[in-house]
Amino acid sequence: MSATSKVKASNKNERFVYQDDELIEKPFNWGQLRRLAMYMKPYTKQLLPVVIMMILGTLTRLGVPALVILAIDEAIAPASGTTSIPKLVIIAAFMLFLYVLQWASNTYRIKYTNIIGQKVIYDLRNHLFQHIQKLSFRFYDKRPAGSVLVRVTNDVNSLQDLFTNGVVNLLMDCVQLFGIVIILLVWNFKLGIAVMITVPLMFLVSTTLRKRIRFAWQDVRMKQSRINAHLNESIQGMKVTQAYVQEKDNMGFFNQMNTVNVNSWNKASALNQAFGPVIEITSAVGTFILFWYGAHLIQQEAITVGLLVGYANYIGNFWDPINRLGQMYSQLLIAMASSERIFEFIDEEPTVAELTAAKPLPQIHGAVKFDNIVFEYEKGRPALKGVTIDVKAGQSIALVGHTGSGKSTIINLLCRFYDPVEGRVLIDGIDIRDVTIESLRSQVGIVLQDTFIFAGTIRDNIRYGRLNATDAEVVKAAQAVNAHDFIMSLPDGYDTQVEERGNVLSMGQRQLLSFARALLADPRILILDEATASIDTETELKIQEALKALLAGRTSFMIAHRLSTIRHADEIIVLDHGKIVEQGNHEALIAKRGVYNGLIEAQYRFL
């Protein structure tokens, strides 16, 4: 039974189901590691002093036990029998010097590895964000926003440890281990082998236990991410939960998840705590062998007391890197999974790609032609089935039809968020696939139904239409669409801070802001997805006036719901199941007494 189904089954009412997380670990993959390393390439020059400092730090660390041997054998208990204080002072001073050198090189190394690591992560995050901004709507259709967010935040963050300390520590530990093994074997081969006899055992214990610990923490992370998913959904749907008085039920479900999470954390933590003592016992066995066999060798006068103490010192420094290398390996496996997910996005090609020969779309007049368009979001389910619309520059078009009839799809194709399967979209006679996407979208303005307000001031939100607009231009645009008065009545006028998604503004106010934004952008073609929510008559009037100002002299496409908007359109296109079923102005279509007439009558029945 999968972890997900366990959560689901344990929930009596089985309301929520969360998908299993993507795998947290992946096997080691050199190709991917090389690809990650490419992000470090620009910093090779800065890395060089770090590597030198690392080698210096390791050498000084290896030098200290050698001085201990010297101090014992030459100064404290020399073969001659007389202790030499001056010699001891010189050795101690030298030892102090080594410690200072070690401290300086470590400080430098840690500081610069952190700086370089942060730069690498910054580059990676930028690269990923830059890339996902280019990806087509098709990509986002397939993925929940949360999973995209996780890659830009969590997955990049989980590479942070690897880049900041991981790589350098790995090198350092390898150099240190290698150095100690050489020293131990060269100074006394037999004693060296004897003390290292426990290494394979230690390695075995360490890898087995670590694997279990890794899986336990992996389980904790999965449980936590499920809690996060539930929290995210709960917060977003809080209004619905409260409206349907589902708080108690929701709490019960949350409580179950929380308990499962705590239990799995306790299990992982217990395993973690077992790790330290196991390692200590194994290293104690190593130390026991050292003293037992060392004493034996001293008796035989094969080694000195100093050498034995020195070996004890080295052994102390031996287990740490082994331990850290095990940790590092776990970190690498996690990084493999994260980088695989990041590269999967980076390798994703935009489906709406720009031709290499694409030219900028010249300043347009605004004539638009949909030429026998066939389109499907999913294979075999056509959303548009041979649609042809011919629009002259400056005409206003209202798109009407039942939900799912294909209105938004027409708009999506005009902005080139998708490419048609068959047919062409032409602006001033130019196929929009032949021009650059930027030059196309910068001349087509769009006002969406769910007006997106970014966190910031009202002024910034209007200026989003054209970033280089002056303050005076912002005010002028707001005045033209009747937004100025309500903005001035806000506590800080144009400098009023609005929350993300514009929670403090009413629906009508948000719409007026988006009109001002579109007016500032001054596009020749304007697309309007009209909000369906009913607003009071006064605001409705304001919006109608604002619309008039906004549409003057532009080609416009409106997904229209309000009769007042539809009636004034030059041409009304009635869609049904992806086909145009009627076309003409309001009077002509009413006279026809067909689908349009039916839609309008239905609207009246609700009034």
Ligand SMILES: Nc1ncnc2c1ncn2[C@@H]1O[C@H](COP(=O)(O)OP(=O)(O)OP(=O)(O)O)[C@@H](O)[C@H]1O
């Ligand atoms: N991203 C998508 N992926 C798959 N199918 C989609 C997608 N968007 C729309 N569709 C389907 O395409 C068809 C046309 O949808 P479209 O959004 O154009 O309708 P609409 O007339 O704008 O509807 P509404 O008035 O409800 O907004 C519908 O059957 C819809 O289910």
